[in-house]
Amino acid sequence: DTAVSQTPKYLVTQMGNDKSIKCEQNLGHDTMYWYKQDSKKFLKIMFSYNNKELIINETVPNRFSPKSPDKAHLNLHINSLELGDSAVYFCASSHAGTSYTGELFFGEGSRLTVL
Amino acid sequence: AQTVTQSQPEMSVQEAETVTLSCTYDTSESNYYLFWYKQPPSRQMILVIRQEAYKQQNATENRFSVNFQKAAKSFSLKISDSQLGDTAMYFCAFMKRKGAQKLVFGQGTRLTINP
Numbered sequence: 001d002t003a004v005s006q007t008p009k010y011l012v013t014q015m016g017n018d019k020s021i022k023c024e025q026n027l028g029h030d031t032m033y034w035y036k037q038d039s040k041k042f043l044k045i046m047f048s049y050n051n052k053e054l055i056i057n058e059t060v061p062n063r064f065s066p067k068s069p070d071k072a073h074l075n076l077h078i079n080s081l082e083l084g085d086s087a088v089y090f091c092a093s094s095h096a097g098t099s100y101t102g103e104l105f106f107g108e109g110s111r112l113t114v115l
Numbered sequence: 116a117q118t119v120t121q122s123q124p125e126m127s128v129q130e131a132e133t134v135t136l137s138c139t140y141d142t143s144e145s146n147y148y149l150f151w152y153k154q155p156p157s158r159q160m161i162l163v164i165r166q167e168a169y170k171q172q173n174a175t176e177n178r179f180s181v182n183f184q185k186a187a188k189s190f191s192l193k194i195s196d197s198q199l200g201d202t203a204m205y206f207c208a209f210m211k212r213k214g215a216q217k218l219v220f221g222q223g224t225r226l227t228i229n230p
Binding site for chain 2: 031041043045048056058094101102103106108109
């Protein structure tokens with residue numbers, strides 16, 4: 001049973017299109033994240049949600065809109081895709097509060113290629 | 116703002132040798148976590164080892180151990196008896212213990228274990 005699952009794992013699309021990546025975790029965690037890994041392998045946080053509430057928004061263009069329908073799901077919608085959006089997007093989750101250990105559990109990543 | 120620096124973009128050793136990956140960080144926080152994550156070619160981010168800054172004892176996990184020097188803000192990873200399966204990108208990461216749970220990653224070190 002996959003703990004943090006993302007779909008799709010690969011996505012190829014044209015510039016200007018709109019696309020979504022979905023993420024689900026079955027670990028009972030309160031906090032979920034989106035990270036972006038660029039072509040040089042550098043990882044940077046984009047968003048964080050705690051119990052469906054946006055906690056972190058790291059100067060990401062407003063073409064990126066996260067949505068958390070419940071605390072087990074965090075989706076990422078991207079409008080008007082640009083070449084520079086090509087990257088691997090990782091979803092992650094963690095405990096919060098008294099169960100907090102700092103450890104994040106990552107999904108397998110979704111590789112987005114914009115042509 | 117916190118920064119994490121890994122000064123070794125690539126390293127290569129023979130199987131069964133010991134290898135040490137370097138990491139330095141900059142922060143004004145006194146209470147935080149440090150991590151080493153492994154990213155094999157499969158792309159999945161896997162936690163290797165975790166250190167809490169208030170603990171003076173260095174963390175160990177089987178063949179993996181760290182040398183945590185808080186005053187020097189240094190956090191190196193030692194892999195003993197290296198195995199072919201250790202071939203991966205290794206990321207050092209920092210997280211404040213309080214406030215927004217945000218992992219700040221280093222640039223990564225690509226480690227190759229040769230047979």
